[in-house]
Amino acid sequence: xxxxxxxxxxxxxxxxxxxxxxxxxxxxxxxxxxxxxxxxxxxxxxxxxxxxxxxxxxxxxxxxxxxxxxxxxxxxxxxxxxxxxxxxxxxxxxxxxxxxxxxxxxxxxxxxxx
Numbered sequence: 521x522x523x524x525x526x527x528x529x530x531x532x533x534x535x536x537x538x539x540x541x542x543x544x545x546x547x548x549x550x551x552x553x554x555x556x557x558x559x560x561x562x563x564x565x566x567x568x569x570x571x572x573x574x575x576x577x578x579x580x581x582x583x584x585x586x587x588x589x590x591x592x593x594x595x596x597x598x599x600x601x602x603x604x605x606x607x608x609x610x611x612x613x614x615x616x617x618x619x620x621x622x623x624x625x626x627x628x629x630x631x632x633x634x
Contacts, residue, residue, distance in 0.1 A: 523624050524569055526624070530617060533576040534558060535560060537612060537613050541610070544609075549563065577624075585615055588621065
């Protein structure tokens with residue numbers, strides 16, 4: 521998969537599942553908006569990502585990795601509460617970030633000129 525497509529898929533998943541998590545929290549947990557906001561940021565930067573703009577590439581990769589790490593806390597919280605719908609939601613977002621990160625790094629390892 522191309523890194524740009526991986527970014528689009530990851531951004532879409534983060535936006536949809538992040539807003540679902542925000543709605544599931546009763547619309548009052550502002551930290552639930554972190555994932556959809558980063559998804560929107562990555563989506564907005566996609567045209568620059570296509571043009572190989574280094575700044576946008578670093579922002580997208582960095583925000584994806586930071587979100588992957590940041591989602592560990594909600595995952596453990598959802599597991600502790602026994603909310604398996606929340607566990608599934610967070611796990612899918614984490615998996616999406618892991619796959620997108622792997623695609624980004626694979627592309628830069630095998631195509632360093634991009």
